[in-house]
Amino acid sequence: MRDAQLYFIAGPTASGKSAAALALGTQTGGVIVNADAMQVYQGLRIITARPSEADEARVPHRLYGVLEPSERCSAGRWARMAADEIAAIHASGKPAIVVGGTGLYFKALLEGLSPIPDTPPAVREAARARREALGAAAFRDEVIARDPGMAHLPEGDAQRLMRAWEVFEANGKTLTYFQSLPRTPLVTVEPQKAILAPPRDKLYAQCDQRAGEMFAQGGVEEVEALIARRLDPQLPVMKTLGVSEIAAYLKGALSREEALSALQQSTRRLAKRQMTWLRHQMEGWPVREEGLGFGD
Structure with missing residues (x-):
């Protein structure tokens, strides 16, 4: 070692x-x-x-x-x-x-x-606006017409489809092209x-404990401060585990017990997805x- x-x-x-x-x-x-x-x-x-x-x-x-x-x-x-x-x-x-x-x-x-060039913020915003204007299915069709290599993506995979749209819009070349270049x-x-x-039982017990710690140790205050910043809801940080559940509690849509239960379930689901991906x-x-x- x-x-x-x-x-x-x-x-x-x-x-x-x-x-x-x-x-x-x-x-x-x-x-x-x-x-x-x-x-x-x-x-x-x-x-x-x-x-x-x-x-x-x-x-x-x-x-x-x-x-x-x-x-x-x-x-x-x-x-x-x-x-x-x-x-x-x-x-x-x-x-x-x-x-x-x-x-x-x-x-x-x-x-x-x-080696994908950075996409200007204006193009990212244009991709989101385009998807909202066309609808998910038509937007996917437009992306695939530009970049057939994205045909494996379902219409619900908004993030990857918008990324493919952005890359072509900004560079005139497809995301598939850039992904094919040597790394x-x-x-x-x-x-x-x-x-x-x-083991799964142990992992899920630790997930439940982690969710409880978020409520008990200051996670509610962190989410409250984050919401107060009025950030773009599409930013990665706004999709952090716990933000939506605690935000629902802060709005009164869920009781503390309901929010905790939802967060525990979300944490277990995330652990399962991560483990599947890693394996x-x-x-x-x-x-x-x-x-x-x-x-x-």
Whole structure:
């Protein structure tokens, strides 16, 4: 373990990833790098289950709470930031420990990124307006007419369909074209990898506990402050687990007990989706019920 320079720890929500990374960082003198799409945002420590201030002081943490909620963080943007952090950590002579539940982030680091130009905000807004004007089915037809490679997307996959529309509108070339271009991995050090996946009963119990902690430890106040900012509801941060359930409670649409029950169910569903994605997309990664299996 002392010779390893890079560790990747993936897993569903509430699987114990952060605690495992903290223990590994303490043991190795490493630096932890966030790979959770929501923990990059400021002001949502409780809702996103970001490590505590005490834990962040105990072992250095990077890319936690670094973006304003009004910003967007694509896999590409995160991967470039993470690659820079990993390079700086290695330059300091320490190992890097990348941990999170956003599997696409790990794939972006390991496999590289499609060289898709950034889309201007005005084009993103135009895509949303176009979908609203045409309706979901007709909008999908228009996207596929431009980019037949997107025919596998159902009309309900608004995010990916709008992305394909945006790319063609802004560049005159299809998303399929950009995705076909060669990619270069953003990390050159071979990582030790593990997917932390507790037994289902244990994982779901931890999901329920996590949801309860959101209500008990300040998550309601975090969501109240977020709502007060009147941000675009399409921003990624507004889709954070817990925001819709707690917002419904704050509006009086749900009782506290109903909101908690809904949040527990949403947390379990998210864990199930993440676990399915990781098992299918992270082929060759060791799956561990307990421990990381990195050796001594």
